[in-house]
Amino acid sequence: MSWLDEVAWNADGLVPVIAQDVDDGRVLMMAWMNRQALESTLTTGEAVYWSRSRQRPWHKGESSGNVQRVRGIAMDCDGDTLLLQVQQVGGVACHTGRRSCFYRRLDDGQWRVVESVRKDPAAMYGGSNSER
Known part of the structure; x- marks a missing residue:
């Protein structure tokens, strides 16, 4: 049985797949992988996800330059979720220009933005938020 068959x-x-900052443990984003994306991630050492909207592999940072260098891959006890420990190049994981996609917190029944934009998305993507 291949290690891929255990997923x-x-x-x-x-x-x-959950991407976590290897240095401080912050959860940066959640995305999806298929077999090809997981194999490519292992081969290249950089995160490659599956874009459900575009129905194709998505090398994180292909548009923005904010690649994720993979430092470790773990699988949960059920084998149905992966954790990537990554070094986030450029300090931005979210297509909104924030460090993390989890920048809104529920506070008194309202979602509040708790993290500021680090990079202008228009500068990263040339006017479109296409990387996701």
Whole structure:
């Protein structure tokens, strides 16, 4: 059995992946991978996800330059979720220009923005937020 066969892929052949900053443990983003993306991630040493909206592999940072250098890959006890420990190049993981995609917190029944924009998305993507 291949290590890829141990992953519990969903009906669409995907597995959820959480990207975590290797230095401080901050959760940066959640995305999906298929077998090809996971193999490419291992081969290149940089995060490659599966874009469900574009139906193609997505090398994180291909548009923005904010690549994720993979420092470790772990699988949960059920084999149905992966954790990537990454070094986030450029300090921005979110297409909104923030460090983390988890920049809103529930506070008294309202979602509040708790993290400021670090890089202008228009500067990263040439006017479109296409990387996701």
